[in-house]
Each structure stands twice: as structure tokens, then as C-alpha cells.
Amino acid sequence: MTWFKRDRKKIETTEKKEIPGDLWQKCPSCGDILYRKELAQRAWICSKCGHHFRVAADDYLEILLDAGSFEEFDAELESVDALEFVDTRPYRERLDQYRERTGRNDAVLCGIGSVDGVEVSIAVMDFNFMGGSMGSVVGEKVARAIERALSREIPLVVVSASGGARMQEGVLSLMQMAKTSTLLSALDRQGLPFVAVNTDPTTGGVTASYAMLGDVIYAEPRAQIGFAGPRVIKQTIGQDLPDEFQTAEFVLEHGFVDAVVPRMRLKRVVSRTLRWMLGREALPEEP
Amino acid sequence: MPKGVYLDFERPIVELEEEIEDMERLADKAGMDVSAELATLQAKLARLKEEIFTHLTPIQRVQLARHPRRPYPLDFVERCFTDWLEIHGDRAYADDHAMIAGLARFDGQPVAIIGQQKGRDTKENLRRNFGMPHPEGYRKAMRLMKTAEKFGHPVIAFIDTPGAYPGIGAEERGQAEAIAHNLREMAGLRVPTLSVVTGEGASGGALGIGVTDRILILENAFYSVISPEGCAAILWKDGEKRELAARAMKITAEDLEHLGVVDEIIPEPLGGAHADYASTARAIAEAIRRHLGEISAWSVDDRIRRRREKYRTMGAWKGPEGAHPGPRDPVPAGEADRRS
Ligand SMILES: [Zn+2]
Numbered sequence: 001m002t003w004f005k006r007d008r009k010k011i012e013t014t015e016k017k018e019i020p021g022d023l024w025q026k027c028p029s030c031g032d033i034l035y036r037k038e039l040a041q042r043a044w045i046c047s048k049c050g051h052h053f054r055v056a057a058d059d060y061l062e063i064l065l066d067a068g069s070f071e072e073f074d075a076e077l078e079s080v081d082a083l084e085f086v087d088t089r090p091y092r093e094r095l096d097q098y099r100e101r102t103g104r105n106d107a108v109l110c111g112i113g114s115v116d117g118v119e120v121s122i123a124v125m126d127f128n129f130m131g132g133s134m135g136s137v138v139g140e141k142v143a144r145a146i147e148r149a150l151s152r153e154i155p156l157v158v159v160s161a162s163g164g165a166r167m168q169e170g171v172l173s174l175m176q177m178a179k180t181s182t183l184l185s186a187l188d189r190q191g192l193p194f195v196a197v198n199t200d201p202t203t204g205g206v207t208a209s210y211a212m213l214g215d216v217i218y219a220e221p222r223a224q225i226g227f228a229g230p231r232v233i234k235q236t237i238g239q240d241l242p243d244e245f246q247t248a249e250f251v252l253e254h255g256f257v258d259a260v261v262p263r264m265r266l267k268r269v270v271s272r273t274l275r276w277m278l279g280r281e282a283l284p285e286e287p
Numbered sequence: 288m289p290k291g292v293y294l295d296f297e298r299p300i301v302e303l304e305e306e307i308e309d310m311e312r313l314a315d316k317a318g319m320d321v322s323a324e325l326a327t328l329q330a331k332l333a334r335l336k337e338e339i340f341t342h343l344t345p346i347q348r349v350q351l352a353r354h355p356r357r358p359y360p361l362d363f364v365e366r367c368f369t370d371w372l373e374i375h376g377d378r379a380y381a382d383d384h385a386m387i388a389g390l391a392r393f394d395g396q397p398v399a400i401i402g403q404q405k406g407r408d409t410k411e412n413l414r415r416n417f418g419m420p421h422p423e424g425y426r427k428a429m430r431l432m433k434t435a436e437k438f439g440h441p442v443i444a445f446i447d448t449p450g451a452y453p454g455i456g457a458e459e460r461g462q463a464e465a466i467a468h469n470l471r472e473m474a475g476l477r478v479p480t481l482s483v484v485t486g487e488g489a490s491g492g493a494l495g496i497g498v499t500d501r502i503l504i505l506e507n508a509f510y511s512v513i514s515p516e517g518c519a520a521i522l523w524k525d526g527e528k529r530e531l532a533a534r535a536m537k538i539t540a541e542d543l544e545h546l547g548v549v550d551e552i553i554p555e556p557l558g559g560a561h562a563d564y565a566s567t568a569r570a571i572a573e574a575i576r577r578h579l580g581e582i583s584a585w586s587v588d589d590r591i592r593r594r595r596e597k598y599r600t601m602g603a604w605k606g607p608e609g610a611h612p613g614p615r616d617p618v619p620a621g622e623a624d625r626r627s
Pocket of ligand 1: 027028029030031032046047048049050051
């Protein structure tokens with residue numbers, strides 16, 4: 001887990017995960033008790049039932065990028081709490097707590113890396129940081145990731161995991177949807193590829209902006225993908241929701257993602273897609 | 288003020304108005320001269336309106352934005368434009384009555400108009416789904432925007448929605464995709480675009496027709512990432528805390544101007560837009576005329592670049608290169624708190 005470049009602080013927080021209490025993990029799907037170290041080696045997929053665990057952003061890079069290829073950008077960007085927002089607790093305190101817990105300044109990790117040799121500008125959201133919510137920093141970092149793709153003329157890959165826009169930054173969060181989408185318009189016009197990968201959960205303002213704007217959109221098995229929250233919908237319509245509602249498979253069936261791709265195959269599928277878009281030589285067929 | 292429906296904080300005004308009417312009626316019947324008493328009451332009424340409407344709290348503005356007598360987009364279409372021809376359908380699934388779209392003329396110039404439309408009574412509200420569009424509404428709006436682009440005419444969007452509809456069909460037909468698609472495509476429209484937030488600007492459902500060269504807002508309208516009730520339910524675990532949520536999220540027109548999200552606040556008459564449709568419509572038309580004049584002068588490339596730049600600078604963060612927005616244009620702290 002230390003093969004890509006990052007500063008000392010983050011290595012320390014990654015090590016913190018390895019404390020004895022964190023050795024085992026229960027699978028929320030089948031209930032099996034799994035050894036975390038093995039789980040990490042298997043891309044955080046349950047060996048018994050195939051459940052895809054939510055993955056921290058830096059772990060996801062390991063799944064998707066070539067070893068040693070990642071260079072992080074804009075790690076220092078942080079929120080300034082422009083609204084001086086206080087609910088039951090000050091927003092600043094919440095931010096500090098999540099910084100401490102994740103070793104990150106906000107809910108997205110961005111940089112340059114390569115997928116089976118194809119250089120990409122990549123942004124990976126981290127659900128562990130305030131539910132992957134999109135405020136100014138997430139919007140700005142994704143915007144810069146798009147600009148990096150534009151200036152280097154390389155594809156963009158965005159891995160989403162988000163509960164939606166961040167309420168603590170009010171309308172500024174909402175406007176990040178517009179900010180990122182207007183830049184994606186530029187990317188589109190310049191003919192550069194954009195592959196969106198939607199993981200559990202991809203909802204709200206993130207779905208209603210970049211997560212639904214990929215030239216090709218992939219989703220992880222069973223990932224929740226939708227716009228409105230199930231509770232809100234249930235309340236509004238006053239009836240129970242279908243079992244499969246808002247699963248990746250449901251969204252695929254209704255035509256809003258291109259394929260549901262198991263995590264183990266994702267890197268190869270993304271690189272084949274990018275190579276096709278760029279007109280590069282195909283990789284050897286998988287066995 | 289129109290009688291019948293009024294808000295709690297409007298009650299003293301309504302009562303005084305009724306008192307004045309009663310006195311006029313009685314004096315008329317008895318043939319008495321009560322002009323002195325009437326003048327006193329009229330002065331008192333003016334002071335009362337001034338007092339109440341210059342000290343509105345954020346949640347009171349939200350109430351005004353949702354006032355059952357609030358003018359809706361079609362009320363402005365009728366008063367600001369001519370030659371209205373409504374068009375229907377997204378050519379894929381259905382016609383969404385929560386989203387209006389049509390051809391019109393502004394000072395004789397062809398324009399395209401889109402907007403969310405609420406109903407005036409229960410029956411119309413059911414038809415218009417309380418102004419909450421489905422995906423086909425966003426797609427209908429985009430269809431007209433593309434038509435306007437084809438013929439080189441400006442697009443004017445009226446925003447007034449509690450949000451995009453949260454329902455099973457809406458999710459099945461891609462509510463998120465419909466909005467996302469609009470955000471990206473509006474960014475690239477070659478024609479001048481302008482939005483006016485006239486009532487509720489709630490979440491992605493509002494923004495879905497709102498990526499424009501200029502964003503104007505009526506004085507008592509609001510624009511927010513989520514409704515105050517929704518925010519209260521999630522962060523305070525109590526929907527009743529909507530007043531706190533409305534204050535905390537900085538959703539009033541004045542806050543939005545400070546945050547760099549809106550370009551201009553269009554003043555409403557004392558008593559709110561519902562007190563005088565005609566003067567509100569005149570103020571809107573005047574603002575549209577001025578802004579449309581400015582953005583129509585831009586070249587296409589310049590327009591698209593400026594639009595992108597406009598949204599590019601929205602937000603607040605800090606990094607090695609300093610803070611954004613910089614110290615020269617700070618976001619004033621607690622502005623709403625001082626005001627109310
Ligand atoms: Zn399992």
C-alpha cells in the first residue's frame with residue numbers, strides 16, 4: 001500500500017488502520033467474518049458471497065491503476081467553512097474529525113496515473129469522508145482533474161462514492177454540480193474520453209452531474225445508484241419501494257449505466273474502453 | 288393584498304386592511320367624513336408593512352417564496368412577453384406539466400421560455416405535480432433550448448420548484464441523468480441564456496434549467512442545495528428545525544449575492560410579489576432587458592468561455608496558493624443573522 005507517492009502524514013494514517021481491533025471485518029451481506037488483510041488482497045470483495053465492500057480512495061487507486069504510477073495533486077485543498085455553518089455541531093469540528101479519521105482533507109483524491117499503460121487524470125471519491133459529500137473542495141478538485149485532462153490531452157476517470165451535495169456548504173455545494181458539468185462540456189467538445197465508475201453509493205448531486213456524464217458509465221455490482229434518497233421517495237409516494245430499486249442492476253436494466261462490472265475485472269474493462277476510445281492497439285484477449 | 292390566504296406574519300397587515308375597509312364601508316353608508324381617521328390608519332398600515340417586510344427572517348422569505356398567491360412563471364409570461372406559444376413533450380416519453388416550455392417574444396425579439404410551474408389549486412397542482420418535474424420535464428426543456436440554439440434565439444428560464452420529483456418512475460427514467468445532461472448541455476449553448484429565480488430554487492431540480500449566462504433572483508425567492516425541511520430532517524433529525532436550517536444554509540437573495548451565486552436581486556413590492564403582480568413583472572422585464580442586452584453583445588466563443596468561467600469561480604476553499612475567494616471579496620460572516 002505504499003507504492004504510490006504521498007506524504008508522511010498519510011502513510012501514518014494508513015498504518016493506523018492496522019491496529020488489532022481492526023483485524024477482522026464482518027460481511028454485511030452474508031455475515032461471514034473476514035480477515036481484513038486478506039480482504040485487502042482480494043480488492044475488498046467477500047470471498048464467500050462476492051459482496052463489494054466500500055473502499056477508501058487510496059485503496060481504490062490500487063485496484064484501478066498501475067503500481068507506482070500515481071501522482072497526487074491538490075491534496076492540500078481544504079474547506080474554509082464559508083457559511084460558518086453550525087447544526088448540532090460546527091461544520092469545522094466535523095471537518096477536523098474526518099481529517100483525523102481519514103488522513104485526507106476532503107472527500108476526493110485526485111491525480112495522474114495509468115491504467116494498463118494508458119495515462120489518465122483520475123478522481124476517486126471517498127465515502128469515509130463525510131459520506132463522500134460534494135462541497136467546494138470536492139467540486140474544485142474534480143474541476144482541476146478535468147482541467148488536467150484537458151491540458152494534458154489525456155482521458156478522465158472519475159470513481160464516485162457519494163451521498164450527494166454537502167449541506168454544510170449550502171448553495172455553494174449545489175453550484176459544484178454546475179462547475180464540474182460545464183468543464184465536462186469542454187472535455188466533450190475537445191473529444192477527450194471520460195469514463196465514470198459508480199460505486200456504492202452514488203446518489204444525489206454527484207449522480208445528477210459527473211457520475212451520469214461519462215462517455216461510458218460503469219457500475220459496481222449491487223451499488224446503490226440514484227438521485228433521491230429511498231426514504232424521501234418512500235415518504236413522498238407513501239408506499240414501499242421494489243426490492244431491487246436503485247441497485248446498479250436496476251439502473252442497468254433501465255438504461256442508465258453501460259455495464260455492471262465486478263471490481264476484479266474493472267481495471268481491464270476500463271483500460272480496454274479507453275484504448276478503444278483513443279484508437280490504441282487492443283490488449284491481448286483475456287483468458 | 289389579496290384576501291383569503293395569508294401567512295402568520297402577514298396577519299396584522301390583513302387585519303388592519305380589513306379595519307380600513309370596514310371603516311370606508313360604514314362611512315359610506317352613513318355619509319360620514321372619516322378621511323382624517325382613514326389617513327391615520329393608512330399611515331399606520333404603511334408603517335406596519337415597512338416594519339414587517341424590512342425585517343424578514345430567512346424562513347419568512349421561504350414562506351413568501353412558497354406563498355399560495357405567489358406569481359408563477361406563467362403569470363410572468365403573460366405580463367413580460369407577447370406571442371406565447373406553448374410547446375409540449377420530450378419526444379421520448381411524455382409531456383410534463385410541471386415544466387412549461389414555449390416560444391415567445393420579448394420587446395418583439397423571439398425568445399424561448401422554460402420554467403417549473405406550480406398549480407394554483409389542488410386540481411391544477413395534481414396536474415402540475417406541485418411544480419416538481421420528472422425527467423421528461425428536463426428533457427422537454429432541453430429540447431426547446433436546442434431549438435432556440437438552432438435558430439439563434441435567447442433562452443430565459445424561470446426557476447420555481449420544491450425540487451425534482453422523488454418518485455419511482457422518475458428514478459426509472461433517469462432523473463439524475465436528465466439533470467446532469469442539462470447542466471452539461473446548457474454550458475455549451477451558443478445563444479444567450481438567463482435565469483430568474485422567482486420562488487423556490489430547491490436543489491438539483493432548480494439547477495437543472497439554471498446553468499445560464501446570468502442568474503437573477505426576486506428579493507424574497509431563495510436558492511438552496513436542499514429544502515430547509517430536508518436539511519433539518521437530516522442534520523437536526525427534526526424537520527421542525529427548518530427555521531434554523533434556513534438560517535444556517537444562507538439561502539436568501541442577499542446571502543446568494545454575497546456568495547457570488549446570483550448576479551442581481553430584483554426588488555419586490557412591499558408586501559411581497561403576490562401583493563402586486565404587475566409591478567413585480569415590470570421589475571423582472573426591466574432586469575431581463577438590461578442583462579439580455581449585455582450578454583447578447585458577446586460573441587459565441589466569448590459567451591461560452593464567460594459562462595464556464597462564471598461557474599468555475601463558485602465555491603470557497605483554501606490551498607497552497609491562498610484562499611478563494613480572496614481577501615478582497617470575502618464572504619461576509621453571519622450577514623443573515625445581523626439582518627434578522
Ligand atoms: Zn459476504
